[in-house]
Amino acid sequence: MKIKTRIIGLIMIGILSLFGASFYSAQELNSANRDYSAQESIIAHSSAWLSNMDVEFTDSLFVYDPLYGAEQNLQYWDYTSEDPFASGHPDNPLFEAFQAKDGDSIYDLLSYVFLGPIESEQLTFAIAYDNRGLQLYCESSLFVIGVDPCSESASPDYFLNFGAFVRSLEDGSSRRIVQITDLDEEKPVSINDTLSFALLDESDSAVGIVVLGRNITESLEVFEENFELQTALVVGDEALTVGDYYDEERSEGLTLLIRDSLLYANATDSYEYSYINESLGARISSIPLSKSIRASELRILLFDDQSELLAALKKSEQESQLIFGGMALLIIALIFAVTSSSFNRILGAITALERMGEGDLTEHKLRRGWFSSKNDEVGRLQKAINEFRLVRVEAEEQRKERAKRRDERDEIMFEKMSALSEQLDGEARTLLTREIDDMRTALSSGTDEEKERASIEVMSKAFSKMSDEVATLIDARTHELVVAKDEINSSIRYAAKLQNALLPKTYPGDIDINVEWRPRDLVGGDIYFIKDLPDKVYIAVVDCTGHGVPGAFLSIIARSHLDKAVTPDKYQSAGEYLSQVNSLLKDTLSKTDQKNTSEEGFDGGVCIYYRSSRKLEFAGAKASIFQVQSDGATETVGDRKSVGSTRMKDGFEFSTHEINDPGGSFVMLTDGITDVMSPEERPIAFGRRRVLKLLQQATDRSPRYIVEKIMNNVDLYRGGAPFRDDLTLLAFSLYESDSLENKFPVGEEQA
Amino acid sequence: MIFEQTQRTPYVELTERSCAIRGECYPENIAEWSGPVLDALEESMSLSSDTYKVVIELYYFNSSSAKFLFDFFEYLEETAEAGREIVIQWCYRTEDDTMQEAGEDFQEDLESCSYELVPIDVEETA
Numbered sequence: 001m002k003i004k005t006r007i008i009g010l011i012m013i014g015i016l017s018l019f020g021a022s023f024y025s026a027q028e029l030n031s032a033n034r035d036y037s038a039q040e041s042i043i044a045h046s047s048a049w050l051s052n053m054d055v056e057f058t059d060s061l062f063v064y065d066p067l068y069g070a071e072q073n074l075q076y077w078d079y080t081s082e083d084p085f086a087s088g089h090p091d092n093p094l095f096e097a098f099q100a101k102d103g104d105s106i107y108d109l110l111s112y113v114f115l116g117p118i119e120s121e122q123l124t125f126a127i128a129y130d131n132r133g134l135q136l137y138c139e140s141s142l143f144v145i146g147v148d149p150c151s152e153s154a155s156p157d158y159f160l161n162f163g164a165f166v167r168s169l170e171d172g173s174s175r176r177i178v179q180i181t182d183l184d185e186e187k188p189v190s191i192n193d194t195l196s197f198a199l200l201d202e203s204d205s206a207v208g209i210v211v212l213g214r215n216i217t218e219s220l221e222v223f224e225e226n227f228e229l230q231t232a233l234v235v236g237d238e239a240l241t242v243g244d245y246y247d248e249e250r251s252e253g254l255t256l257l258i259r260d261s262l263l264y265a266n267a268t269d270s271y272e273y274s275y276i277n278e279s280l281g282a283r284i285s286s287i288p289l290s291k292s293i294r295a296s297e298l299r300i301l302l303f304d305d306q307s308e309l310l311a312a313l314k315k316s317e318q319e320s321q322l323i324f325g326g327m328a329l330l331i332i333a334l335i336f337a338v339t340s341s342s343f344n345r346i347l348g349a350i351t352a353l354e355r356m357g358e359g360d361l362t363e364h365k366l367r368r369g370w371f372s373s374k375n376d377e378v379g380r381l382q383k384a385i386n387e388f389r390l391v392r393v394e395a396e397e398q399r400k401e402r403a404k405r406r407d408e409r410d411e412i413m414f415e416k417m418s419a420l421s422e423q424l425d426g427e428a429r430t431l432l433t434r435e436i437d438d439m440r441t442a443l444s445s446g447t448d449e450e451k452e453r454a455s456i457e458v459m460s461k462a463f464s465k466m467s468d469e470v471a472t473l474i475d476a477r478t479h480e481l482v483v484a485k486d487e488i489n490s491s492i493r494y495a496a497k498l499q500n501a502l503l504p505k506t507y508p509g510d511i512d513i514n515v516e517w518r519p520r521d522l523v524g525g526d527i528y529f530i531k532d533l534p535d536k537v538y539i540a541v542v543d544c545t546g547h548g549v550p551g552a553f554l555s556i557i558a559r560s561h562l563d564k565a566v567t568p569d570k571y572q573s574a575g576e577y578l579s580q581v582n583s584l585l586k587d588t589l590s591k592t593d594q595k596n597t598s599e600e601g602f603d604g605g606v607c608i609y610y611r612s613s614r615k616l617e618f619a620g621a622k623a624s625i626f627q628v629q630s631d632g633a634t635e636t637v638g639d640r641k642s643v644g645s646t647r648m649k650d651g652f653e654f655s656t657h658e659i660n661d662p663g664g665s666f667v668m669l670t671d672g673i674t675d676v677m678s679p680e681e682r683p684i685a686f687g688r689r690r691v692l693k694l695l696q697q698a699t700d701r702s703p704r705y706i707v708e709k710i711m712n713n714v715d716l717y718r719g720g721a722p723f724r725d726d727l728t729l730l731a732f733s734l735y736e737s738d739s740l741e742n743k744f745p746v747g748e749e750q751a
Numbered sequence: 752m753i754f755e756q757t758q759r760t761p762y763v764e765l766t767e768r769s770c771a772i773r774g775e776c777y778p779e780n781i782a783e784w785s786g787p788v789l790d791a792l793e794e795s796m797s798l799s800s801d802t803y804k805v806v807i808e809l810y811y812f813n814s815s816s817a818k819f820l821f822d823f824f825e826y827l828e829e830t831a832e833a834g835r836e837i838v839i840q841w842c843y844r845t846e847d848d849t850m851q852e853a854g855e856d857f858q859e860d861l862e863s864c865s866y867e868l869v870p871i872d873v874e875e876t877a
Binding site: 546640647674675677688724725 | 860
């Protein structure tokens, strides 16, 4: 069952319950209304009836009361009054007549009093008895109803116990309802309101009884007319209507009412009641006939036509039901409209969601009903759905963008893979091409998600494939590089071997030489040269421009020129020698490089030791020679020109420095030593001054010690800083010629 | 124009009125580095005819770089001969005899330029 149907069903049930409750309460109200009306009827009618009775009694009967009656009547019943009847007797003749039981006199006397009132229907009847119950007078109205009290068959109820009746009267007059039944049972019993009193003589004993009565039927008739109701008398179990007295046919309605009333009395076992019989359209009340009589004995039924009231009640009930029904229908209609409208909107929302689920993201115009607003629950639901839709639209756009990017990415991947495959040969290429085709197939079908997954899978596969291939290629290339590097390294190592081979391995016997030769790389531009001739020895330490392999090349050229410039048989000063090397080198270099722009050449110093004269000559190209002796160290500075330099005037000759006393040790070095830099950010070179200071402080002046000391200091000075250049440090000392055998250097001996 | 310092090349700053060189100079191939520097020097000097001031503070240069310095000073000398007023300051640390000597060497070839050897106290620079 739909929620809508359920809601409306529940509301219907609720309204029906309300309707039932209202109906019930209306019924209760009506019933209370009727009860109230009935109770009111008892009170109103009782008081009306009884007061009417009282008025009638007072006006008609009580005026004859011997004690309290009308003034003019009192005399009749007083035995002391003087001839109240104007009969000519001095005493009250009535007493005499009663004592004498003189019927005629009594008749005359009483007729004098009562005939008029009877004829005027003030009284219905007047009866007089002697104290034994003998009827001495009886006069009744011509219009008597029911049994005539004066007829032979009439039997008043007080005859049932006349003695008691008489005795009761001796105390005073008495009012009572007297029923007179017809012994012949021809006429209905007559009900009378009566005043009875006794005629008391001087001894206060009753000489006669007078009973005055008024048939209440007449009163009843008047009452009926005044109050527009029907009545009935109930004597014991028998009901009498006014009509009965006139021998009229009792109407069917009245018969039914009477029967209903009697049944009601039997059923409720009560005699004073009032209720409304709806089917008969009447209010039925039962009240006692008089104050002095029990209702069970004698009561009056009052039938009050209530059809109008009932009709009004009915009408109001129907109207209220009608209004209620109308309201209920209206409410149901409204609720139906609201729920229908809401549920239609909800249905619309559901449809929109379902369509979204199917992938339709176009805007679904959501309906707005009459009783709805943007901010109610459904409005918010619709708003949320629309927002959700927008999010989905955005997500969809992103998805498309992703798919586009993925396709591009895949395309790039395939491109790279293809490029890779082209680098491969044979079976590897076929395999990779086939794999690329497989990947393309995997990516060409399926849903977006499957594609995405496939793309990632393919990508990782491709990546690993490519990395494998690339690794293989790199391995191959690396191998090639390693091979090349090994080749180069071995070439350089070989070159180093060659360069090493060019360095002097044997030193002259009369010179103690110690060398530290340290190319920055495996090979370098530094070289030292020793040429031992019979009468002289050449020692050179040179630093060719550049280092590494180019430096090494130049060093070989330089070495060959150092060698070539030597004149074994002829004196040659150190300056001449260096100048010769210079010109040879210049020739060579200008032949190979016309411009010689790169300033190839070398710095360095040469020494020539002439054995016979024990003379040492020095020439320097931007180089010095240090002499260490016991009294300190000195530096001899060479020319400030480089060998091979183009910045040299033609005909420039290197100067020769003669050292006449070649004692102690000599030190030659390349600027690799002096240019060792301190490790600071703004470094300072080790410098010649520091070298000189070290040499001056030297305690041991042996070449070995000097070299060690300088190298130690250089290494300390350098700290972690790299070498900027190749370096060469050569120290030598000359043995004394006469102590050659001892092989002690001069300085050592002196020390 | 500025050439940043590297391990083997000095910092060079060129303007239309000045040139500053500071650091060490021993590149593998001096021509590769010196070519652009000399071109830039020529260009920046051509922008003005005011006095051109050159400040050099080197800690080390190898023999190949000496060639560059020769070329550099040669160009300055030529420009000075042509009438441009040029002032050169060769700065060296008082301790650094190597650089002091180098500065003295270069001085010998320069006549038209105003050349000044400027010793720097090591304490000051530290």
